Amino acid sequence: MYATRKKSIMIKVRAVFIHEFLTVLRSRSFLLTLFLIPLAGFATILIIANLKKDNQGIPLTSIIAPSSEPKPLGLIDQSGIIQTIPESFSKHITEFPDPASAQAALANEVISGYYVVLPDYLTSGQVDYYRSDFNPIGGGSDSYVLRALLEENLLRADPQRLKLFQQPLKLETHFASAAPQRDPDSALTFFLPYAVTMLFYLLILGSSSTMLNSITNEKQNRVMEILLTSMTPLQMLTGKIVALGLIGLFQTAFWSGSAFMLYRLSGQTFHLPIEFSLPASLLAWGLLYFVLGYAIYASLMAGVGAMVPNLREGSQVTFMVVIPLMIPLFFINTLISAPNGSISLFLSLFPLTAPIAMLTRLAATQVPFWQPALAAVLQIGTAILVVRAIAGLFRAQTLLSGQAFKMKLFFRALVGKA
Amino acid sequence: MPTIEVEQITKRFGQQIAVDHASFTVDPGEIFALLGPNGAGKTTAIRIILDIFKADSGTVTVLGGPMTEEKKDRLGYLPEERGLYQDVQLDRSLVYLATLKGLSAADASRKVDAMLKRFELYDHRKKKIKELSKGMQQKAQLIVTLIHDPELIIIDEPFSALDPVNTQMVKDLLREERDKGKCIVMCTHQMHQVEELADRLVLINEGKVVLYGGLQEIRRSYSGQEVDVHALTDLPAELPGAARVAKHNSGYRIHLEPSVTPQALLQTLVERGVQLEKFEIALPTLDEIFIQVVTTAGSPQ
Numbered sequence: 001m002y003a004t005r006k007k008s009i010m011i012k013v014r015a016v017f018i019h020e021f022l023t024v025l026r027s028r029s030f031l032l033t034l035f036l037i038p039l040a041g042f043a044t045i046l047i048i049a050n051l052k053k054d055n056q057g058i059p060l061t062s063i064i065a066p067s068s069e070p071k072p073l074g075l076i077d078q079s080g081i082i083q084t085i086p087e088s089f090s091k092h093i094t095e096f097p098d099p100a101s102a103q104a105a106l107a108n109e110v111i112s113g114y115y116v117v118l119p120d121y122l123t124s125g126q127v128d129y130y131r132s133d134f135n136p137i138g139g140g141s142d143s144y145v146l147r148a149l150l151e152e153n154l155l156r157a158d159p160q161r162l163k164l165f166q167q168p169l170k171l172e173t174h175f176a177s178a179a180p181q182r183d184p185d186s187a188l189t190f191f192l193p194y195a196v197t198m199l200f201y202l203l204i205l206g207s208s209s210t211m212l213n214s215i216t217n218e219k220q221n222r223v224m225e226i227l228l229t230s231m232t233p234l235q236m237l238t239g240k241i242v243a244l245g246l247i248g249l250f251q252t253a254f255w256s257g258s259a260f261m262l263y264r265l266s267g268q269t270f271h272l273p274i275e276f277s278l279p280a281s282l283l284a285w286g287l288l289y290f291v292l293g294y295a296i297y298a299s300l301m302a303g304v305g306a307m308v309p310n311l312r313e314g315s316q317v318t319f320m321v322v323i324p325l326m327i328p329l330f331f332i333n334t335l336i337s338a339p340n341g342s343i344s345l346f347l348s349l350f351p352l353t354a355p356i357a358m359l360t361r362l363a364a365t366q367v368p369f370w371q372p373a374l375a376a377v378l379q380i381g382t383a384i385l386v387v388r389a390i391a392g393l394f395r396a397q398t399l400l401s402g403q404a405f406k407m408k409l410f411f412r413a414l415v416g417k418a
Numbered sequence: 419m420p421t422i423e424v425e426q427i428t429k430r431f432g433q434q435i436a437v438d439h440a441s442f443t444v445d446p447g448e449i450f451a452l453l454g455p456n457g458a459g460k461t462t463a464i465r466i467i468l469d470i471f472k473a474d475s476g477t478v479t480v481l482g483g484p485m486t487e488e489k490k491d492r493l494g495y496l497p498e499e500r501g502l503y504q505d506v507q508l509d510r511s512l513v514y515l516a517t518l519k520g521l522s523a524a525d526a527s528r529k530v531d532a533m534l535k536r537f538e539l540y541d542h543r544k545k546k547i548k549e550l551s552k553g554m555q556q557k558a559q560l561i562v563t564l565i566h567d568p569e570l571i572i573i574d575e576p577f578s579a580l581d582p583v584n585t586q587m588v589k590d591l592l593r594e595e596r597d598k599g600k601c602i603v604m605c606t607h608q609m610h611q612v613e614e615l616a617d618r619l620v621l622i623n624e625g626k627v628v629l630y631g632g633l634q635e636i637r638r639s640y641s642g643q644e645v646d647v648h649a650l651t652d653l654p655a656e657l658p659g660a661a662r663v664a665k666h667n668s669g670y671r672i673h674l675e676p677s678v679t680p681q682a683l684l685q686t687l688v689e690r691g692v693q694l695e696k697f698e699i700a701l702p703t704l705d706e707i708f709i710q711v712v713t714t715a716g717s718p719q
Contacts, residue, residue: 008488008520015517023506222501226562229468229495230518232487 012231016239020214024247034251038258045262073145074102074114079121082153092145099130106132115146193336193364196282199252200359201329203290205322207248208297214240215305216314234391237302241387245294249287282362285372292379293355296386297325303390307410320407324352328360339365349375351382419482421446421570421601422467427476429462436462438625439476444618446569449592449602451612451619451633455712459625460605461498464572467603468495481570491520494568496576498605500559502547509534509543512561519566526565533561537587552579560588564595571595574605589615609704623712637701640710643674645683648696657690659683671700 024030072094075082085095094111096102102114113131120126127146148166155162218224227236300321308314328335328347335344339361347357348367354375361367393410420443429437437459444450454460465471467478469485481489503511509530516526534540537557542550547558556579563573576592577585592615596602606612612619613633621629629636643661647653648669657663659678664671674683680699687694702710 008491011520012518015514019514023503027505218503221504222497222499223503224501225470225497225499226495226501226515227518228470229493230490230515 017243020243071112074111196363197360211298212301216311295383299390328356335360423479427473448617451616454622493570494563496563496573498574504548644700650693
């Protein structure tokens with residue numbers, strides 16, 4: 001009897017699972033997103049490759065902001081500090097005997113501007129800068145040339161000190177850990193965890209939003225009443241959570257595979273320095289954290305879906321629900337630069353922020369095993385509580401009411417008081 | 419044993435009483451009409467029977483006991499709020515909903531094909547639901563309701579959006595199911611369909627049961643002092659016992675005086691040599707009874 005009942009329950013969960021999986025997989029919007037993103041990447045690589053072929057050595061920035069030949073700067077030294085202009089500076093700076101001649105050169109667009117080092121420079125440090133256009137943001141960007149010239153001339157009597165002044169330290173960092181360490185100055189040190197964070201954020205948010213879409217769609221299509229006379233809300237919720245989670249994983253695997261293929265097609269080989277290779281354990285943790293994070297947020301979305309009359313209202317409410325998921329993004333610099341600090345530790349253990357924050361830490365540094373393990377346990381507990389609370393909310397009276405969403409009622413349901 | 423036993427159920431939504439101590443039973447092998455004006459509490463009563471809503475008080479017995487998950491597979495429900503997956507192909511949608519009623523995918527697929535042929539939708543099976551006409555969608559809903567051969571069928575407005583040909587087809591289908599011993603609960607505002615199909619009925623108004631019993635029994639109890647007469651000869655100018663005589667459907671409707679019975683009038687007519695073709699006690703239509711009960715909260719005279 002019990003076995004038959006269990007079998008019947010499983011048959012219905014499986015039916016919901018297959019229906020949801022195939023419905024999303026066959027939907028035009030899903031297929032467009034699935035294929036268009038890799039295609040857009042392919043098109044971008046193709047365009048850049050063609051540009052590179054046509055103009056070898058063209059920097060990427062010049063594609064975005066066309067460059068123009070920079071004009072030199074003028075210099076009038078009224079202090080007598082500048083005795084010589086080294087050969088390396090001559091291309092960037094031209095000396096003028098007086099302001100009138102510099103002004104004439106500026107008017108004829110021979111120079112982009114000119115500096116006047118005032119007579120009392122040694123006591124005031126005052127230098128005036130004249131240029132034809134008003135540009136408060138980029139206008140002073142060339143002053144490093146004058147700065148270097150002044151340094152050269154001020155310390156020319158002591159070349160050793162000048163050298164130290166220009167490069168005051170050669171930092172070499174030593175770590176207690178035996179594991180390969182990343183260069184703190186490398187851009188990869190920031191961008192690798194950043195990429196992992198963003199990927200996970202989009203993955204969990206995207207998959208959870210599909211849940212909201214599915215439930216509001218059933219409410220709008222008025223199928224809910226037929227479904228409720230065929231199975232329990234919990235069976236419906238379980239089938240949906242599993243199906244839409246797998247869809248999310250499938251989408252990520254497809255995009256990752258496409259990205260890898262595109263990378264190879266672009267003529268590059270995927271070769272990260274050893275210290276930047278992500279450990280295989282990250283994949284295992286990533287899979288576990290996705291499942292747990294998705295279970296928590298998809299259930300919350302299901303709760304929103306149960307309480308809103310339509311998708312439009314649901315989308316407005318979604319923001320409130322996903323705020324905890326966004327918090328690690330606000331603290332991403334802290335998570336990457338101080339991955340073992342107290343804020344990072346708290347965010348990576350707190351169940352609602354842990355799916356993202358812990359993954360960021362794991363991509364950024366070595367994390368003691370007990371921390372991701374504890375975070376996983378806390379997330380499992382939270383997922384069970386949230387699924388139970390939402391299943392209680394996911395009842396007929398709420399699903400069929402068609403009333404406007406009430407945040408107060410939603411939170412009461414989460415704490416089991418609705 | 420009744421298929422459904424509703425005993426004193428009450429359901430409130432806030433301050434409003436949707437169902438107020440309602441009781442009735444429905445037997446196997448009968449078509450039972452659940453009637454009432456809009457907002458009377460019919461849908462709420464059905465949802466309580468189906469265990470979608472819980473009653474505040476009272477008990478409901480379905481198929482010999484309280485509603486269980488297993489019993490959900492033994493009932494077919496066509497809800498007031500019609501709906502199917504609009505963007506899904508017709509046959510896929512039907513097979514999915516059939517599997518939720520406990521059928522295997524292969525069984526569901528085979529039965530869906532057979533039903534689609536019977537309902538003349540087979541050629542449209544690959545279309546998305548939203549591409550079908552309203553009548554076709556209504557037929558698709560009926561397939562969902564009946565596909566798993568349920569013992570208890572609850573249908574809300576089964577004839578809406580159907581043309582006369584399809585209406586007749588559905589009527590034949592419901593009679594067929596009744597003859598197989600199924601229990602059918604039908605909610606409708608089309609009183610002539612109830613007169614034609616239903617064996618018994620319950621009328622709910624403002625949540626309360628105001629009329630309950632066999633169809634003919636109710637009509638008889640609401641019949642007034644009126645008889646319909648078709649005669650081959652003219653009626654006498656003076657007819658003792660008749661308060662008023664009026665032309666009615668190529669015959670006459672005779673309104674009797676309060677103390678006069680139809681039998682006494684028949685005797686008078688025969689004694690006066692009137693050649694009768696038809697003599698019938700005029701029964702009120704269900705429409706008339708419905709309006710009388712709902713507008714005046716009237717009871718049998």
